[in-house]
Amino acid sequence: AFGFVAEDGLAPGVVSVGGYQSRESYRVNNGFVPEQEDNLHWGALSHGPSGNGALKPDLLAPSGQMGTEVGYRKGAGQKGLYRLPPGYSVDGGTSTATPMAAGAAALVVSAAKQTGVPHDAARLKAALTGSARFIPTLAAHEQGNGLIQVGPAYALLQKYAATAPLSIA
Numbered sequence: 001a002f003g004f005v006a007e008d009g010l011a012p013g014v015v016s017v018g019g020y021q022s023r024e025s026y027r028v029n030n031g032f033v034p035e036q037e038d039n040l041h042w043g044a045l046s047h048g049p050s051g052n053g054a055l056k057p058d059l060l061a062p063s064g065q066m067g068t069e070v071g072y073r074k075g076a077g078q079k080g081l082y083r084l085p086p087g088y089s090v091d092g093g094t095s096t097a098t099p100m101a102a103g104a105a106a107l108v109v110s111a112a113k114q115t116g117v118p119h120d121a122a123r124l125k126a127a128l129t130g131s132a133r134f135i136p137t138l139a140a141h142e143q144g145n146g147l148i149q150v151g152p153a154y155a156l157l158q159k160y161a162a163t164a165p166l167s168i169a
Helices: 023-030 094-115 121-130 150-160
Strands: 017-022 038-040 059-062 065-068 088-091
Touching: 017 023, 017 094, 023 038, 059 094, 065 094, 094 121, 094 150, 121 150
Parallel strands: 017 059
Antiparallel strands: 017 038, 065 088
């Protein structure tokens, strides 16, 4: 099946996020070692092109990490290579990549606030997408601009401080 980004990911100013998983994350959480170091999350059908042909997602964020189970029920949860405490599971896909991207953006905004760097929505989006690490083994329609990078995003946001606010696209 060919996955695509939902139409709401095309709204102006929106940052659509795809799921990324490293080789080590797959090894530890799933017990297999993929050929490539950098991978799309296996269950994330979040790549483009979008319905209107746009290059989506805008970027990738880490996926496949441990989290708490909402509404924990005894005996529920994913069976894995190791037993997690009750109420915890390893989850993945865009459901975990998107909060990771939001957390990365929050770190950039926090640094900007602490140093007086302008951080309006347009500059923040431009910094996040403009500093992402493009992964050569993935196609552009699978990763957009690449894997989100907090430090480089903040450095680029600092460079944008001298410019007029950008428009949100």
